[in-house]
Amino acid sequence: MLLxxxxxxxxxxxxxxxxxxxxxxxxxxxxxxxTLPPEPFTIVIGLLIVAVGIALFLLGLELSIFPVGxxxxxxxxxxxxxxxxxxxxxxxxxxxxxxxxxxIAVAQQAQLISEGRVDGLTLRxxxxxxxxxxxxxxxxRIILGWPxxxxxxxxxxxxxxxxxxxxxxxxxxxxxxGGVTTNxxxxxxxxxxxxxxxxxxxxxxxxxxxxxxxxxxxxVPMISxxxxxxxxxxxxxxxxxxxxxxTVAPIFWLLxxxxxxxxxxxxxxxxxxxxxxxxxxxxxxxxxxxxxVVVGFSMxxxxxxxxxxxxxxxxxxxxxxxxxxxxTKNYNSLILLFAxxxxxxxxxxxxxxIAxxxxxxxxSPGKLKGSVIRLIVAVGxxxxxxxxxxxxxxxxxxxxxxxxxxxxxxxxTAFSPRYITALAFDLGGVTTSEVTVPxxxxxxIGLATSIEGRNVLIDGFxxxxxxxxxxxxxVMLYAIVVEYVNPRRSVQT
Numbered sequence: 001m002l003l004x005x006x007x008x009x010x011x012x013x014x015x016x017x018x019x020x021x022x023x024x025x026x027x028x029x030x031x032x033x034x035t036l037p038p039e040p041f042t043i044v045i046g047l048l049i050v051a052v053g054i055a056l057f058l059l060g061l062e063l064s065i066f067p068v069g070x071x072x073x074x075x076x077x078x079x080x081x082x083x084x085x086x087x088x089x090x091x092x093x094x095x096x097x098x099x100x101x102x103x104i105a106v107a108q109q110a111q112l113i114s115e116g117r118v119d120g121l122t123l124r125x126x127x128x129x130x131x132x133x134x135x136x137x138x139x140x141r142i143i144l145g146w147p148x149x150x151x152x153x154x155x156x157x158x159x160x161x162x163x164x165x166x167x168x169x170x171x172x173x174x175x176x177x178g179g180v181t182t183n184x185x186x187x188x189x190x191x192x193x194x195x196x197x198x199x200x201x202x203x204x205x206x207x208x209x210x211x212x213x214x215x216x217x218x219x220v221p222m223i224s225x226x227x228x229x230x231x232x233x234x235x236x237x238x239x240x241x242x243x244x245x246x247t248v249a250p251i252f253w254l255l256x257x258x259x260x261x262x263x264x265x266x267x268x269x270x271x272x273x274x275x276x277x278x279x280x281x282x283x284x285x286x287x288x289x290x291x292x293v294v295v296g297f298s299m300x301x302x303x304x305x306x307x308x309x310x311x312x313x314x315x316x317x318x319x320x321x322x323x324x325x326x327x328t329k330n331y332n333s334l335i336l337l338f339a340x341x342x343x344x345x346x347x348x349x350x351x352x353x354i355a356x357x358x359x360x361x362x363x364s365p366g367k368l369k370g371s372v373i374r375l376i377v378a379v380g381x382x383x384x385x386x387x388x389x390x391x392x393x394x395x396x397x398x399x400x401x402x403x404x405x406x407x408x409x410x411x412x413t414a415f416s417p418r419y420i421t422a423l424a425f426d427l428g429g430v431t432t433s434e435v436t437v438p439x440x441x442x443x444x445i446g447l448a449t450s451i452e453g454r455n456v457l458i459d460g461f462x463x464x465x466x467x468x469x470x471x472x473x474x475v476m477l478y479a480i481v482v483e484y485v486n487p488r489r490s491v492q493t
Contacts, residue, residue, distance in 0.1 A: 054349075056303025058303075061188050069189045076197070091132065091278070092190075092275070096189070096271045106461075118170070134217055139193075139197065151216070163402060324446065339388075353430050381471055
């Protein structure tokens with residue numbers, strides 16, 4: 001009965017979070033295009049399925065992924081084996097990313113658009129190895145107590161330096177590859193590991209030391225993919241690969257649903273195997289409350305599946321249609337307004353952001369409010385996507401925008417309160433998840449394809465990067481302003 005009450009509460013909460021998206025759709029369809037969306041009943045059903053998915057997902061996280069992640073970190077801390085901890089960090093980082101559907105999609109698009117010059121599998125392996133290595137570094141940072149701001153400042157100075165020399169064809173792709181490494185399942189697990197480890201080590205603070213792993217997982221692939229691009233476009237004579245992939249005939253919807261669910265299980269199977277291997281073979285301890293964990297993880301899977309299914313039914317078709325309508329009519333000002341509103345609305349509905357906001361609130365009683373964090377992040381994403389869309393419309397080089405954005409981030413990092421630094425960078429990573437990435441990617445590629453003189457590879461990618469940069473800026477600015485207004489008070493509502 002308690003579980004049912006919790007589900008109902010999460011369901012109502014999810015419906016409330018979806019209201020901004022519904023408002024954006026109705027505003028553009030009724031006020032701008034003066035037509036009803038096609039198949040409105042299907043859209044409503046899709047939104048209800050999305051709400052059910054979010055509710056199941058968040059409830060499953062509380063039952064399974066968060067406790068498992070924190071317990072693993074506690075057990076490793078008690079065992080006191082640094083090599084094992086570093087190995088686990090690499091394994092979980094690699095496994096979480098190598099089968100990430102959003103990364104696979106971006107890699108396939110890059111290979112197709114670059115005509116085989118950028119190899120999709122190589123790109124995925126480079127990103128997965130980068131995330132694995134940086135997860136080990138992040139674990140080491142928590143253990144040794146290194147301040148996160150020095151790592152982030154140094155890292156992004158290196159990002160900017162590499163960007164200066166990187167070919168234009170790879171810059172947007174590199175930043176997008178960093179953005180899609182963090183998904184709806186991996187973000188909570190990575191965050192739980194960091195929080196669990198920080199809580200287990202004497203002298204560490206959950207807020208300042210527990211967050212930051214997600215931020216590192218986003219940053220380092222930006223460097224490695226750009227280095228790969230420098231090699232590919234300057235020193236490699238890679239032959240073009242022509243794709244012969246045919247279209248798949250439609251099959252019965254129930255069979256398709258089962259296949260989709262099986263694919264979802266396959267995508268996160270490497271991560272599950274890593275957790276089980278380290279739990280049973282390395283630590284040699286059984287899972288605490290295994291039935292509860294299995295039930296919770298099943299809820300996560302079913303919730304994630306319902307969430308994606310609802311998006312396909314309700315949001316993606318109408319979102320793509322509206323983008324096409326705006327591009328066809330060549331309403332630049334309305335395209336910018338749409339970019340801002342859809343950026344804000346989709347971010348408010350991101351389950352990974354909701355989960356991290358709640359964890360931040362729990363880690364800092366009285367200091368941070370999850371709803372305020374989400375609002376500030378949503379504004380940042382909205383501004384970022386609007387700036388990114390303006391860049392595509394104007395035809396400006398992405399180099400200058402990205403470098404200027406991260407230069408501001410580095411400057412703010414030096415002045416922002418230390419308790420907000422790691423969280424701010426993590427929040428920049430969680431904005432690029434299951435809701436935002438598909439809509440934003442489709443918008444960027446659609447604009448680059450439709451506007452004369454634009455190159456899809458150079459101009460079509462990069463919007464995800466803008467969606468990652470600006471939330472970091474808005475969160476840090478918020479913390480600086482609150483500290484300035486009331487220096488005796490931490491960020492709170």
